[in-house]
Amino acid sequence: MTHTMPALVLNGPGDVQLAEKPVPTPGPGEVVLAVEATTICGTDLRIISGEKTTGVRPGVTLGHEIAGRIASLGDGVEGLTVGRQATVSIVVSCGICRACLAGQEHLCSHCELIGYGLDGGLAPWLCVPARAVSRGNIIPATTEMPATRLALAEPLSCVLNGHRRHGGVNPGETVVIIGGGAIGLLHTQLNVACGAGKVILCEKHADRRERAAAMGAITTGPDHLSEVVAEHTDGYGADLVIVAIGRHELAEESLDLAAPGGRVSWFAGFPKGSTATITPNTVHYQELTVSGGSNARRADVHRAVDMLGRADIDETSIVTHVFGLSHWKEAVEAVRGHAGVKIAIDPRR
Numbered sequence: 001m002t003h004t005m006p007a008l009v010l011n012g013p014g015d016v017q018l019a020e021k022p023v024p025t026p027g028p029g030e031v032v033l034a035v036e037a038t039t040i041c042g043t044d045l046r047i048i049s050g051e052k053t054t055g056v057r058p059g060v061t062l063g064h065e066i067a068g069r070i071a072s073l074g075d076g077v078e079g080l081t082v083g084r085q086a087t088v089s090i091v092v093s094c095g096i097c098r099a100c101l102a103g104q105e106h107l108c109s110h111c112e113l114i115g116y117g118l119d120g121g122l123a124p125w126l127c128v129p130a131r132a133v134s135r136g137n138i139i140p141a142t143t144e145m146p147a148t149r150l151a152l153a154e155p156l157s158c159v160l161n162g163h164r165r166h167g168g169v170n171p172g173e174t175v176v177i178i179g180g181g182a183i184g185l186l187h188t189q190l191n192v193a194c195g196a197g198k199v200i201l202c203e204k205h206a207d208r209r210e211r212a213a214a215m216g217a218i219t220t221g222p223d224h225l226s227e228v229v230a231e232h233t234d235g236y237g238a239d240l241v242i243v244a245i246g247r248h249e250l251a252e253e254s255l256d257l258a259a260p261g262g263r264v265s266w267f268a269g270f271p272k273g274s275t276a277t278i279t280p281n282t283v284h285y286q287e288l289t290v291s292g293g294s295n296a297r298r299a300d301v302h303r304a305v306d307m308l309g310r311a312d313i314d315e316t317s318i319v320t321h322v323f324g325l326s327h328w329k330e331a332v333e334a335v336r337g338h339a340g341v342k343i344a345i346d347p348r349r
């Protein structure tokens with residue numbers, strides 16, 4: 001008799017249900033993780049509502065921000081220890097395409113993503129495929145930590161990748177972050193930790209502004225952002241502007257907030273097919289550098305796990321709710337309704 005487990009499965013666009021799947025046993029080269037927490041992000045919402053379909057496979061178990069513990073090892077797996085806390089780097093890349101060879105595995109032309117095309121962490125157990133295990137996608141925690149903190153390794157790794165792409169932050173620089181969701185708050189903590197002079201966070205929800213203020217940010221609502229930036233920079237503009245909400249009008253607005261020679265990161269994904277009007281001369285005359293940031297490499301996940309292990313990031317101000325897997329609908333509604341900030345699911349409950 002095969003044992004079954006509940007799993008949050010995508011049947012098709014906009015069609016998600018809690019289904020029974022067999023409890024996995026690891027085949028050769030595979031590793032089974034016991035999932036202890038999986039946090040939900042905006043991309044999950046777009047998959048669940050049917051807005052996002054590319055790279056997503058019907059029948060897949062969702063969930064890509066995964067904190068687990070190594071439960072069992074298939075034949076031939078070496079270097080991993082049963083019982084260790086671990087997360088997964090979700091980008092399963094080919095290793096041989098030009099992007100991979102150039103150290104940009106997250107832009108691999110043949111990659112599959114755990115929680116999108118491959119089964120993810122919204123189930124009590126996750127079987128990590130052999131090709132991911134052999135490429136080192138399972139990343140053990142350096143020290144034991146709360147599962148809700150380890151689950152932030154995936155979003156934090158994306159933030160670290162974006163941080164690398166925009167050239168980081170220099171001590172004393174002024175940083176503007178637009179959006180105070182989990183991603184904006186992770187950018188806030190990172191920039192404060194890196195010695196930014198001022199971090200100005202723009203967010204419409206008062207409770208999120210309060211969280212950012214407690215992290216050391218100057219906060220404002222969207223209506224006063226340009227005044228606040230002008231006031232804090234003597235009208236010069238910000239050295240770095242990070243867009244952490246995918247709204248097309250922010251493309252132009254972010255350029256206007258930057259200082260001459262400044263950097264602008266369009267970190268958030270914009271809705272599919274979005275277009276924006278920008279004044280290209282702002283980039284030209286102000287000599288701005290615009291970068292993107294999408295996904296992360298295994299190296300970024302390693303750094304994220306190390307930072308989380310040292311408690312450089314405080315998860316308690318970001319992960320506000322934990323639901324059992326059977327309450328997944330409430331969890332999704334909480335994300336949609338901006339209740340709290342980051343919502344976690346503990347599939348053991």
Ligand SMILES: [Zn+2]
Nearest residue numbers: 041043064065
């Ligand atoms: Zn995510």
Ligand SMILES: [Zn+2]
Nearest residue numbers: 094097100108
């Ligand atoms: Zn590749």
